[in-house]
Amino acid sequence: MSSKLLIIGACGQIGTELTTKLREIHGTDNVIASDINTRNLDLVNSGPFEIIDAKNFNAIKDCCINHKIDTIYLMAALLSATGEKYPMEAWDLNMNSLFHVLNLAKTGVIKKIFWPSSIAVFGPTTPKTQTPQHTICEPTTVYGITKQVGERWCEYYHEKYGVDVRSIRYPGIISHKAMPGGGTTDYAVEIYHEALKHKSYTCFLSENTSLPMMFMDDAIKATTELMAAPSNHLTIRSSYNLSAISFTPQDIYESIKAHIPEFTITYQPDFRQAIADSWPSSIDDSVARNDWNWQHDFDLDAMTHEMLTNLRNK
Numbered sequence: 001m002s003s004k005l006l007i008i009g010a011c012g013q014i015g016t017e018l019t020t021k022l023r024e025i026h027g028t029d030n031v032i033a034s035d036i037n038t039r040n041l042d043l044v045n046s047g048p049f050e051i052i053d054a055k056n057f058n059a060i061k062d063c064c065i066n067h068k069i070d071t072i073y074l075m076a077a078l079l080s081a082t083g084e085k086y087p088m089e090a091w092d093l094n095m096n097s098l099f100h101v102l103n104l105a106k107t108g109v110i111k112k113i114f115w116p117s118s119i120a121v122f123g124p125t126t127p128k129t130q131t132p133q134h135t136i137c138e139p140t141t142v143y144g145i146t147k148q149v150g151e152r153w154c155e156y157y158h159e160k161y162g163v164d165v166r167s168i169r170y171p172g173i174i175s176h177k178a179m180p181g182g183g184t185t186d187y188a189v190e191i192y193h194e195a196l197k198h199k200s201y202t203c204f205l206s207e208n209t210s211l212p213m214m215f216m217d218d219a220i221k222a223t224t225e226l227m228a229a230p231s232n233h234l235t236i237r238s239s240y241n242l243s244a245i246s247f248t249p250q251d252i253y254e255s256i257k258a259h260i261p262e263f264t265i266t267y268q269p270d271f272r273q274a275i276a277d278s279w280p281s282s283i284d285d286s287v288a289r290n291d292w293n294w295q296h297d298f299d300l301d302a303m304t305h306e307m308l309t310n311l312r313n314k
């Protein structure tokens with residue numbers, strides 16, 4: 001029998017492209033997309049779609065029973081920058097939605113969960129370069145706190161109740177389809193749009209702020225590969241470190257300038273600088289590479305080429 005999947009928060013930056021890929025793999029009718037609203041009409045019209053509030057346990061449960069769902073991808077969350085503006089809302093959504101899906105797996109309604117964590121679990125006391133899988137995690141953002149606590153609960157549910165939950169600490173994700181939803185690495189998407197539209201960009205991080213980043217295709221590849229990996233190969237049930245490229249705003253500016261020579265950049269760091277300063281600049285993901293053969297495909301220049309080509313064609 002083929003697997004039936006529910007994606008919660010499917011209209012967001014990652015959910016949009018994850019839904020497309022999962023429908024390629026599992027068949028359109030086997031992948032139910034859901035979100036709290038229908039803003040992303042392309043996604044809503046691309047296959048089965050339901051409005052579901054990730055905070056509503058019964059709504060998720062009913063959908064799982066009605067569609068015989070065995071796997072949930074929980075993508076709904078309030079991200080780092082938005083979470084600092086609405087701390088209690090971030091805590092409420094990020095934690096309760098996770099408990100809902102963990103409890104559905106614990107009670108046998110579903111079999112498997114993907115839940116993304118983030119490099120935001122790290123903090124100023126974490127080693128900044130080649131941050132190890134197991135290290136000090138003292139996050140200073142509400143978002144980071146929810147992800148760190150979420151990781152602990154995932155591991156707990158796996159150890160105590162045998163729940164098959166899998167997770168990745170995504171770095172900043174860069175993509176050209178849906179716009180990012182209020183994170184600290186959003187500049188690395190905005191910069192491509194502004195380079196093409198206005199030939200200039202004002203960056204909210206300083207020029208030498210190096211952060212771990214990844215092109216969307218690599219993030220989707222990692223997600224589907226982790227979910228397909230044999231359970232007994234996985235040694236991490238909190239969340240896997242995952243890495244592709246690290247760059248600064250100045251690096252990405254120069255990569256774009258090679259294609260658009262008249263492009264200019266200025267720097268006006270805002271409150272997001274303090275968040276970025278608390279995060280690592282590069283990540284050691286050797287455990288993911290060993291356990292499920294993770295490898296990235298895109299470096300900075302390959303990503304710039306893809307971003308500019310696709311945005312020009314829009």
Ligand SMILES: NC(=O)c1ccc[n+]([C@@H]2O[C@H](COP(=O)([O-])OP(=O)(O)OC[C@H]3O[C@@H](n4cnc5c(N)ncnc54)[C@H](O)[C@@H]3O)[C@@H](O)[C@H]2O)c1
Binds near residue numbers: 036052054118182185
């Ligand atoms: N994008 C990144 O760079 C990045 C990096 C690290 C981790 N992550 C994680 O990946 C996941 C997806 O991130 P994203 O960038 O796609 O986020 P996003 O903000 O672009 O999308 C989140 C989606 O969730 C939906 N949503 C919000 N509240 C909801 C609710 N109550 N019920 C149902 N849906 C609701 C939103 O409408 C939106 O479509 C999140 O858990 C995020 O923390 C993302």
